[in-house]
Amino acid sequence: MRALYQERGWRVLVAALLVLTAMAGTVGWTLEKGQMPLTGPPPGITAWRADRVSGVVGNLDGAPVSLRYEANARALRLEHSEQRVRSVNPTVPPAGRARARELAARYSALLTPGRQILAFDPRGRGQLAEVHGDLGRARHVSVIVPGSDNGLSTFDRSRDAYSTPSGMARSLHRAAGNGIAVIAWVGYTTPTGLGPDAATARLAAAGAPRLNRFVTALPTVDGAPRPVVFCHSNGSVVCGLAASGLAASELVVLGSPGLWADSVADLRTRARVWAARDDSDWIRKVPNVEFLGLGHGRDPVDPSFGALRVPTGQVEGHTGYFAPNTESLRAFAEIATGSGTVTGRPPTDREAS
Incomplete structure (x- = not known):
């Protein structure tokens, strides 16, 4: 336990030094490379x-x-x-x-x-929302919010399909079966690469109200639960900032750098919160701090955060959570339909390290 806290302390120190270096020597780069979010x-x-x-x-x-x-x-x-x-x-x-x-x-x-294209905006790098399933009649609706480097050109592709927004949605729809509609939502300006836009919440903050409006306006069948929202990587930053106003029954974050919150309680959400991160995911090496506007805060798989843990057996890397035959995809399908046996539990210190 002591070694774990020492490691986290070093992570915070390293992150702070990186932030100070960036502020001292790369302010011009930050300003030049930042994208203008669509509003x-x-x-x-x-x-x-x-x-x-x-x-x-x-x-x-x-x-x-x-x-x-x-x-x-x-x-x-x-x-x-x-x-x-x-x-x-x-x-x-x-x-x-x-x-x-x-x-x-x-x-x-x-x-x-x-x-079935539910939303389309050709401006900038392009924004889209595509539906898999019958949205008008579905008893269960899920929305997938992807992370960085997503837009029109990367919405779907045959290579590494399960890392794309469309591929994630298609995979979840197949795994969950009939009676569900899954929406791939790229409705915000996503960061590109690992530059300053990915290190701050500026673009996510612009996208959060758009996500709230989108989810709130989705059609629902009488008596059906509120949508389940899955948030991958930087998309989880959007979801964290949107959480207090997000009309979701379940909020599932995966491969997350942080939600700009120290705990589930800080999210002020009525949704049940889940978190998934595999040991093979490089995001686990990102320091989970927020310092002078850079970084996204505590790791949601940290036991003290209070999220329920999603199993990640057979997952490979940062974009493998929706791949077939993974424990995470099976758990996602159960959470999306409310029909499975996955109950979740807070992670242990060993799992979160």
Whole structure:
């Protein structure tokens, strides 16, 4: 036990030194590399408000699901057409034409029949929400909030599929079976790499109210529980800041650098809180401190935090929690449906070290 506290003390000291170094010598880099988070509704909302169908507003949180799917399909078709034209425009620089071809391919993939795009914003690196399952009739709804380096270009891919937002949602939907809808939500500006945006809560703070609005407006079947929200990596920072207003029944954080809280009680949430982190996950080496705005606070698998522990057998690395045949995926499916035997328990000091 004493050795554990000594190790944590060194982590805090090292983190503080790193922060001071960053403040002393890299302030310009921090300012130059920081992204501007997207705020407010996507472009075109004014037009959608004026374009009423059957007396309801168009592509907005709370609008009928079928209308939102159709609205976003139209927006995707428009963007796809514009990027195809741009990709062969000789007045566009080669790099711009190459980017246009990439975007056209991404939009084409999202327009594949059967895909259900609940939200779409082409600004910046692109933001999306995709539904797996029948959202209008599902007895259980889960939302997955991913971490850094996620946007239009990384929303789904065949390589390392279970590390992508779409792949995580698809895997959970398959594991949980019928009666559930799972939403991959990239509705905030995610950090890129391990730079200053990942070390602070600036982008997460901008994303937290968007997550709250999104979850609150989801349709629910009469008598169904509130949604279950899964938060991976930096996405857990968003969830931690949103927790007090998040309309969730269960809050599950995995591979988390911290929630900007010292305990479950500090989150001020009505949701039951779970935490997962495997020994093979590099995030365990990140110092769990908050110092002058850098860092995200206590490790949620720390026994003193008070979260229930999710088993992580067979998990490999930081992005392996939704991979098939892992204990974590089986536990996630049980938590998502409320039908399993996983009861959770606070982790021991040995497990959290």
